[in-house]
Amino acid sequence: MTHHEERQDRQRGLAFVVKSQLLTAEDVSRAMKRMAHEVIERNQGLDNVTVVGIQRGGVAIAEQLATLLGGIGQVAVPVAALDVTYYRDDIGEHPLKGASMTTLRDDLTNRTVVLVDDVLFTGRTIRAAFAALADWGRPTAVQLAVLVDRGHRELPIRPDFVGKNLPTALSESVRATLDGVWLGSGVAR
Amino acid sequence: MSIRGANLLTLDGMSREAILDVLDTAESFFEVNQRTIKKVPVLKGRVVASLFFEESTRTRLSFETAAKRLGADVVSLAVASSSVKKGESLRDTISTIDALGLDAVVLRHRSSGAALQVSRYVPHVRVVNAGDGQHQHPTQGLLDAFTVRQILAERHGVVASVSGSSLFEGLRVLIVGDIRHSRVARSDIAAYSALGAEVKVAAPGTLLPPSLEGWPVTVSSDFEEALAWADVVGLLRLQHERGTGSYVPSLSEFTSTFGLTATRVPLLKPDAIVMHPGPMNRGVEIDSDVADLPQSVITRQVANGVPVRMAVLYLSLAEKKEL
Numbered sequence A: 001m002t003h004h005e006e007r008q009d010r011q012r013g014l015a016f017v018v019k020s021q022l023l024t025a026e027d028v029s030r031a032m033k034r035m036a037h038e039v040i041e042r043n044q045g046l047d048n049v050t051v052v053g054i055q056r057g058g059v060a061i062a063e064q065l066a067t068l069l070g071g072i073g074q075v076a077v078p079v080a081a082l083d084v085t086y087y088r089d090d091i092g093e094h095p096l097k098g099a100s101m102t103t104l105r106d107d108l109t110n111r112t113v114v115l116v117d118d119v120l121f122t123g124r125t126i127r128a129a130f131a132a133l134a135d136w137g138r139p140t141a142v143q144l145a146v147l148v149d150r151g152h153r154e155l156p157i158r159p160d161f162v163g164k165n166l167p168t169a170l171s172e173s174v175r176a177t178l179d180g181v182w183l184g185s186g187v188a189r
Numbered sequence B: 001m002s003i004r005g006a007n008l009l010t011l012d013g014m015s016r017e018a019i020l021d022v023l024d025t026a027e028s029f030f031e032v033n034q035r036t037i038k039k040v041p042v043l044k045g046r047v048v049a050s051l052f053f054e055e056s057t058r059t060r061l062s063f064e065t066a067a068k069r070l071g072a073d074v075v076s077l078a079v080a081s082s083s084v085k086k087g088e089s090l091r092d093t094i095s096t097i098d099a100l101g102l103d104a105v106v107l108r109h110r111s112s113g114a115a116l117q118v119s120r121y122v123p124h125v126r127v128v129n130a131g132d133g134q135h136q137h138p139t140q141g142l143l144d145a146f147t148v149r150q151i152l153a154e155r156h157g158v159v160a161s162v163s164g165s166s167l168f169e170g171l172r173v174l175i176v177g178d179i180r181h182s183r184v185a186r187s188d189i190a191a192y193s194a195l196g197a198e199v200k201v202a203a204p205g206t207l208l209p210p211s212l213e214g215w216p217v218t219v220s221s222d223f224e225e226a227l228a229w230a231d232v233v234g235l236l237r238l239q240h241e242r243g244t245g246s247y248v249p250s251l252s253e254f255t256s257t258f259g260l261t262a263t264r265v266p267l268l269k270p271d272a273i274v275m276h277p278g279p280m281n282r283g284v285e286i287d288s289d290v291a292d293l294p295q296s297v298i299t300r301q302v303a304n305g306v307p308v309r310m311a312v313l314y315l316s317l318a319e320k321k322e323l
Helices: A003-011 A025-043 A057-073 A124-136 B016-032 B058-069 B090-099 B114-121 B138-156 B183-194 B223-229 B251-258 B298-318
Strands: A017-023 A049-054 A079-082 A112-120 A141-149 A161-165 A172-177 A180-185 B047-052 B073-078 B104-109 B126-132 B172-176 B198-202 B217-219 B232-235 B273-275
Touching: A017 A025, A017 A161, A017 A172, A025 A057, A025 A141, A025 A161, A025 A180, A049 A057, A049 A124, A057 A079, A057 A112, A057 A172, A079 A124, A112 A124, A112 A172, A124 A141, A141 A172, B016 B138, B016 B183, B016 B298, B047 B058, B047 B090, B058 B073, B058 B104, B058 B126, B058 B138, B058 B298, B073 B090, B090 B104, B090 B114, B104 B114, B104 B298, B114 B126, B126 B138, B126 B298, B138 B183, B138 B273, B138 B298, B172 B183, B172 B223, B183 B198, B183 B232, B198 B223, B273 B298
Parallel strands: A049 A079, A049 A112, A112 A141, A141 A161, B047 B073, B047 B104, B104 B126, B172 B198, B172 B232, B198 B217, B232 B273
Antiparallel strands: A017 A180, A172 A180
16 A cells, blocks of 8 residues: 555545554465466466456455466456546545546457455455446456455455455455455444 | 636736646546537536627637537627617626526626626626626636646647646746736736746737736837747737727737748747637737747637536536635
């Protein structure tokens, strides 16, 4: 998280209080490598694969995944950021948050999109991402990769690639980055 | 006071944070406008009424495009073919339109204070001032500041949306022409000075307001010196419809003393930014050739109108209103 993003979080009254660390940076690194191999196995290669990270937590993870895929497959894997703020179904129910940049430029028609987020929770962010992706054409397939699946789905959405399944209580919150995964309280979603 | 969940009636007294909130949000909508599908569903199902009681090309098109790109429905009133021509009062016109179920009104009117008046008629509706008489044209002030920040950010290789107001520190802005009758001047001055820029005005004495007390500006005593001083030169339109012609001896007299003519261009800093809110009187406040120079960012101002107005409608409408 950049200083600017932390400032925005404070302005929105969000604060993450750490309860315990669940994965170290090395644990995350191993999980990422496994997921990269799974992506290649599932798609029988990397032809037509585009990695799309959801702002903000999914972007760094998507970039790392694309780097790992490129290293294993010896090809450059396109990666881009997607902000789904303007596609959410809860606009107006919380204080508005500023949107981050979407860097996705290419038409996704006939591509296989690996959509990446840090934490899969209610599934509503992923629904918003589907709505957004439709504006970039018709991909052959969309697959979902998440660093942590914490349960509590409110929509029929399931991930294809999971770094770590983590049973949580609704009142808890999870911070998942390339530097590690922490359980905490404070941020509901 | 932030415009989140609120009306946008004036930039006068608006805080730096509230202005930056609009500019930063507009950066994300600028990106939306670069896409193949330049539309997001964030105001789906909302109704925006576009009420222009005074003629306009760019502001009206720009607001209506902005509302549609946010997924809102737009109802617009063509005053020339409406009951306004039969003498219907502003209040009655507004209640008629209100009965159709509106979420926001974008209002352009020849009377100063019309937007405030309408906001009192329909307190449950968000009102966005698209120009009221000689008072304010807030979205023009915001899009001018947005355009300047974007250009400076490109030059300095920084990201505009995280630069805050830093690029306005020490920036010298010169506003030239009919300050007296110009709502654009009032909104521009409020925006630039709130962001930390230094603002100077240049005009014939008759086109300055009767008093500049409380205005965060200095008056230039020498137009050509001020041109050499400025980083940004904002020209204003000589407003014939407000009788400006009678405030100057002749248009050619105005052009020779305060026009940005081709002979004055060498006085400008090489990287000066030349702006005009349009519509231009080519050959009066600006020479036709000067309007087409690379320093002139007039078409960019028009293009930036859409993302800035998207940001205004989004912030004003998407956040729940505190009643």
